[in-house]
Amino acid sequence: TQLLEQSPQFLSIQEGENLTVYCNSSSVFSSLQWYRQEPGEGPVLLVTVVTGGEVKKLKRLTFQFGDARKDSSLHITAAQPGDTGLYLCAGVMASGTYKYIFGTGTRLKVLA
Amino acid sequence: EPEVTQTPSHQVTQMGQEVILRCVPISNHLYFYWYRQILGQKVEFLVSFYNNEISEKSEIFDDQFSVERPDGSNFTLKIRSTKLEDSAMYFCASGTSGRAGRTDTQYFGPGTRLTVL
Numbered sequence: 001t002q003l004l005e006q007s008p009q010f011l012s013i014q015e016g017e018n019l020t021v022y023c024n025s026s027s028v029f030s031s032l033q034w035y036r037q038e039p040g041e042g043p044v045l046l047v048t049v050v051t052g053g054e055v056k057k058l059k060r061l062t063f064q065f066g067d068a069r070k071d072s073s074l075h076i077t078a079a080q081p082g083d084t085g086l087y088l089c090a091g092v093m094a095s096g097t098y099k100y101i102f103g104t105g106t107r108l109k110v111l112a
Numbered sequence: 113e114p115e116v117t118q119t120p121s122h123q124v125t126q127m128g129q130e131v132i133l134r135c136v137p138i139s140n141h142l143y144f145y146w147y148r149q150i151l152g153q154k155v156e157f158l159v160s161f162y163n164n165e166i167s168e169k170s171e172i173f174d175d176q177f178s179v180e181r182p183d184g185s186n187f188t189l190k191i192r193s194t195k196l197e198d199s200a201m202y203f204c205a206s207g208t209s210g211r212a213g214r215t216d217t218q219y220f221g222p223g224t225r226l227t228v229l
Contacts, residue, residue, distance in 0.1 A: 042220035102155040
């Protein structure tokens with residue numbers, strides 16, 4: 001089964017705290033994307049990682065692609081209420097397929 | 113910034129009716145996709161389209177579904193005879209590359225909410 005498991009599923013934290021969201025699979029991905037989705041809207045791209053071990057930063061968000069390209073993490077520093085939302089990882093498998101496999105999602109709530 | 117657009121934003125239809133969901137991908141993109149998301153569930157791949165033909169489809173994409181690029185800008189998803197379980201958000205996406213090993217970023221539209229009664 002082609003699965004991207006995200007953990008945790010739900011996360012409620014106080015403003016200013018740090019957090020990490022994980023995206024894991026037993027399959028190898030040629031690239032992995034992180035999206036944020038608001039209710040009733042489409043996923044909005046945050047970042048794409050393609051190289052094993054790659055680290056990308058987007059303001060207070062740090063994304064890492066695992067060395068074996070099977071997993072990824074999203075770390076948020078000093079979370080703010082505006083970070084509240086559903087975070088999705090999605091990957092393209094390294095087997096020639098073009099489709100995205102989406103993760104199960106992490107719903108983050110940051111309390112003021 | 114260029115974006116993927118979809119119409120309508122919400123479509124209500126009776127079971128058994130045909131619906132056509134429309135998408136305008138980003139203009140220089142060559143790869144087009146449809147995904148769906150049933151309420152509370154994860155986003156699921158339906159079909160990918162390149163060079164005027166389907167390049168890949170999922171088991172969800174049965175004979176009731178079809179896709180078309182009728183002109184240089186639109187990309188449509190047709191459901192021939194809708195079922196209650198087709199109720200979902202349908203997302204169109206487009207990208208510049210579909211080849212594994214390259215940057216396969218896909219940009220998503222805002223979605224069409226399909227409600228089948």
